Every structure is written in structure tokens, then in C-alpha cells.
Amino acid sequence: xxxxxxxxxxxxxxxxxxxxxxxxxxxxxxxxxxxxxxxxxxxxxxxxxxxxxxxxxxxxxxxxxxxxxxxxxxxxxxxxxxxxxxxxxxxxxxxxxxxxxxxxxxxxxxxxxxxxxxxxxxxxxxxxxxxxxxxxxxxxxxxxxxxxxxxxxxxxxxxxxxxxxxxxxxxxxxxxxxxxxxxxxxxxxxxxxxxxxxxxxxxxxxxxxxxxxxxxxxxxxxxxxxx
Numbered sequence: 001x002x003x004x005x006x007x008x009x010x011x012x013x014x015x016x017x018x019x020x021x022x023x024x025x026x027x028x029x030x031x032x033x034x035x036x037x038x039x040x041x042x043x044x045x046x047x048x049x050x051x052x053x054x055x056x057x058x059x060x061x062x063x064x065x066x067x068x069x070x071x072x073x074x075x076x077x078x079x080x081x082x083x084x085x086x087x088x089x090x091x092x093x094x095x096x097x098x099x100x101x102x103x104x105x106x107x108x109x110x111x112x113x114x115x116x117x118x119x120x121x122x123x124x125x126x127x128x129x130x131x132x133x134x135x136x137x138x139x140x141x142x143x144x145x146x147x148x149x150x151x152x153x154x155x156x157x158x159x160x161x162x163x164x165x166x167x168x169x170x171x172x173x174x175x176x177x178x179x180x181x182x183x184x185x186x187x188x189x190x191x192x193x194x195x196x197x198x199x200x201x202x203x204x205x206x207x208x209x210x211x212x213x214x215x216x217x218x219x220x221x222x223x224x225x226x227x
Contacts, residue, residue: 001049005058005065006031015066016110027073034069038118042167043125044135051125060121068114071107115164122163141170144193146177146215156219169222176218 006012009024012031039048039061051057125131126139133139142148150159150166153173159165181189192211 001045001052003052003058005035005062006069011062012066012070015063016070018070026077027069030069030073031065033072034065034114037072038068038114039065039121042118042122042136042138042164044137046135047125047131047133050131051128056124057121060117060124064114064117064121066114067110067117071110071114074103074107074110116162119161119163119165122167126163138167138170141174142167145170145173146180146192146211146218147173152215153219153222156216157223169226172222172225173218176221180214180218 007024009018009020009022009027012018012027013020125133147153150161150163153159153166153169154161159169184192188210191207192214
């Protein structure tokens with residue numbers, strides 16, 4: 001990647017509330033961690049490099065990375081590790097160190113905002129025609145599923161239209177699908193996943209109805225386990 005997502009605190013401040021006095025060097029490592037922990041969890045470096053020239057991709061990626069990076073920084077930024085050990089900031093200019101409860105609430109809000117923006121980014125990437133996503137392991141894991149997308153999942157239960165939430169359910173969906181496959185005959189399950197090229201009308205209706213019931217069972221079972 002030739003163009004970094006951020007190179008200064010000022011750039012971060014266009015997405016999150018942050019003191020302009022904090023040196024960029026104090027945040028740079030958290031930006032790198034946010035990219036590695038969240039962005040690269042779903043998109044490969046190959047795809048990121050390919051999409052770098054796309055302005056909309058960079059805009060959406062920055063919207064996601066900034067709050068996630070600040071959220072990652074909050075615990076460590078609240079203390080200072082130095083020669084005298086680990087210390088906290090004392091009251092200064094009529095400001096005091098935030099309570100643990102307020103820090104947690106702020107971090108929760110940043111995480112929620114960052115993951116929502118990451119979902120928007122994934123929706124944008126998935127909408128691009130002709131883009132090879134085979135190097136993105138998490139996205140590839142959806143292939144071959146009865147419930148292969150967020151839209152397919154949300155026909156039966158809501159995930160708040162979050163692609164991140166859907167992708168995190170994929171291992172569970174795969175296990176539930178395996179349970180279905182074990183209970184149905186191999187031939188029936190194969191026909192569900194790969195219908196005959198030219199089924200007769202009655203057979204087509206039966207297969208579609210059975211597939212719909214299997215999808216519904218898979219989604220509602222996943223939703224119940226996640227509740």
C-alpha cells in the first residue's frame with residue numbers, strides 16, 4: 001500500500017473528537033493495530049492494495065479505522081508508563097481523569113461507530129462488480145453456505161444490517177449446515193445445494209420450499225444461540 005490511511009492527528013480529528021495536542025507518534029501504532037485487527041480480518045492486503053486508488057474505498061476505510069484506533073488506545077492512553085512506574089494524569093486546567101465507567105462508555109460508542117462504518121465499507125466492496133475476493137478468507141468462507149449473505153440471513157432475522165455481524169456468524173452457520181447435512185440424506189442435501197439443471201415444475205417447487213425451510217431453521221437456530 002503506497003498511501004497510508006492516516007499520517008497525522010489532524011487527519012484523525014476529522015473523524016473523532018481528539019485533542020490536537022496529542023502527537024501523531026502516540027496514535028500511529030493504534031492505527032496500525034486497527035488496520036490489522038479489523039480491516040484485514042475481512043479484506044486481504046491484496047484487495048486493499050487494489051482498491052487504494054478508489055476514493056470512496058479510502059473514505060469509508062478511514063471512517064472505520066479512526067474510531068476503532070482511538071477505542072484501542074483508550075486503556076493505555078489513560079496511564080503513562082515511565083521510569084517511576086505506571087501513573088495516571090492528575091487534574092489539570094480544571095479537567096480530571098475520566099472514571100472507568102465513562103472510559104468504557106466512550107470506548108463502546110467508538111467501537112459501535114467503527115464497526116458500523118466497517119460494515120458500510122464491506123457493503124461497498126461487495127457491490128463492486130468483477131472484483132476478485134478469493135484472497136479474502138472471511139468472505140470466501142460464505143461460499144457454499146445455505147445462507148451465503150447478509151441479505152439471505154435477514155430474510156428471517158435481523159442483524160441490524162451489519163455485514164460484520166453476519167461474517168462473525170459464518171462459523172456457526174457452517175456448523176448448523178453440517179448438522180442439517182448429517183440429518184438429511186446426502187442425495188437430498190446435494191440437490192438442495194446444486195439443483196438439477198432442468199427440474200420439472202413440481203420437483204422445483206418442492207426443492208425450493210425445502211431449501212427455504214432449511215435456511216429458516218439455520219438462521220433462527222443461529223439467532224437463538226447468539227441471543
